[in-house]
Amino acid sequence: MKQNKKEQFKGRVRDWAEKLEIEIHIIAIRPMKRKWASCSTSGILTFDTNVLDLNPELQDYIVVHELLHFKIPNHGKLWKCLMRAHLGDYEKQEDELKEIFTAWKMAAAQVSNEA
Template identity: 45%
Template sequence: MISKEEFRKQVIKWADKIGVEPKEIQIRKMKNKWASCSSKGRLTFSHDLLFQPEDFRNEVIVHELLHLKYPTHNKMFKILLNIYLNQK
């Protein structure tokens, strides 16, 4: 498990790498999904992510941050998701 503060730092680090600025980062209980991104730039992450392995957390974080640039799962979204998750 990581703390909410550590998780937020992880999100901000990825946001800097991707070149986006979320307006707000929330962590709360979610029943049906790991995260969501509003059209106004608010990212909401499930509290349960704090208990997941780092690789999975990164996948969810990058996915949601990319939605700030690409609202749909278009070709560029998928290409960039793959690129970011496969670089170390």
């Protein structure tokens, strides 16, 4: 089941990369403590394993966010315009992801305090 989720998600990433005309070389999925995803100038995209459990709309936000960084390395006006062009009102997903991430960090901290 988990492998199927992983392959479906990687297919989603490849579809967005093709749509945005961005060449990616590696899609990695592994636990990350501080963020949902990262990208490198060498075409490597790394996603947190928790992304697989998010709904498709939130996955799309994370994927498009990272892919756009291959062309625009900051969160300036152009990046925001492209996010809006591809995802519409992306701030809603951004806020929801912040809430989820905060809840997961709090839960993880509680577990480590109990150990």
